[in-house]
Amino acid sequence: MVAIIDYDAGNLTSVARALAYLGNHENQITSDPETIAAAARVIFPGVGAAKATMETLQRRGLDAALIDFYRTGKPMLGICIGIQILFQHSEEEDAECLGLLSGDVKKYPTTRADAGTEVLKVPQIGWNEVYQTASHPIFKDVPNPAHFYFVNSYYPVPEKQGIVIGKTKYGLEFCSAIAHDNLIATQFHLEKSGRVGLKMLNNFLTLG
Numbered sequence: 288m289v290a291i292i293d294y295d296a297g298n299l300t301s302v303a304r305a306l307a308y309l310g311n312h313e314n315q316i317t318s319d320p321e322t323i324a325a326a327a328r329v330i331f332p333g334v335g336a337a338k339a340t341m342e343t344l345q346r347r348g349l350d351a352a353l354i355d356f357y358r359t360g361k362p363m364l365g366i367c368i369g370i371q372i373l374f375q376h377s378e379e380e381d382a383e384c385l386g387l388l389s390g391d392v393k394k395y396p397t398t399r400a401d402a403g404t405e406v407l408k409v410p411q412i413g414w415n416e417v418y419q420t421a422s423h424p425i426f427k428d429v430p431n432p433a434h435f436y437f438v439n440s441y442y443p444v445p446e447k448q449g450i451v452i453g454k455t456k457y458g459l460e461f462c463s464a465i466a467h468d469n470l471i472a473t474q475f476h477l478e479k480s481g482r483v484g485l486k487m488l489n490n491f492l493t494l495g
Contacts, residue, residue, distance in 0.1 A: 288313045288325070288326050289313065289329070290315055290326035291316045291332065292323070292353070293317055294349060296334065298332050301332075302332045302366070306488065306492070308485070309488060309492065318347050320347075320349065327362075328361060328364070329353070329363045330364045331366065331369035331372075332365075337380065338379060338380035338382035340372055341383065341384060350385060357470060360468070362469050363471070365470070366477055367439065370443055370472035372384045373387045374387075374392055375390060378391070379441055388465070388467060389445070392444065393444050395409045395411070395457065395458055395459075396459065414436055417434075417454070417464065418432045419432070420453060420454050421451070421466075424494060425487055426487070427490050428486060428490075429483050430483065435463075435480040435484060436484070437476070438476065443461070443462050445465060450465045450466060473487075
């Protein structure tokens, strides 16, 4: 069973519908730590603010549940806010996050690094290219580069570049996909990214 983490926000039903479309993948939207512990895989999807997300996770005991699940070695996928809360700290309301990965989450600058004084629209909303920077099974049969759907004002800055498997340019070049042990996460929305997003979801569901 795939546990989809319920934290009173996010794009939970869209992820559940995507899994249903992909076939015989039992899934459950849940905020129950015991259900999460018993799951074969976990997906932490969604949109939202880092501080509010962490407060909800802590109130429900889901922060500990996610850390414990990661330590089991079973596959775990973060989407959008689900990549940001993996790191130690977010500039968004000075939020302390899960700390599973070393690094921070930063807000986009107000001007484009590649165009001087040109104003950068924040949040980034829409389709953008993701360049694969490392081989990983999550990218099996996914073109390089490929377009995915983004909605974000903040972006992850990993301390260890070895975990970065995908990058994107939006005013500056940033990490848009990571992989570390059993943990995979993307800044872009797989469930909203058409065929390539569904392909990556299916790759996650079939990871050994």
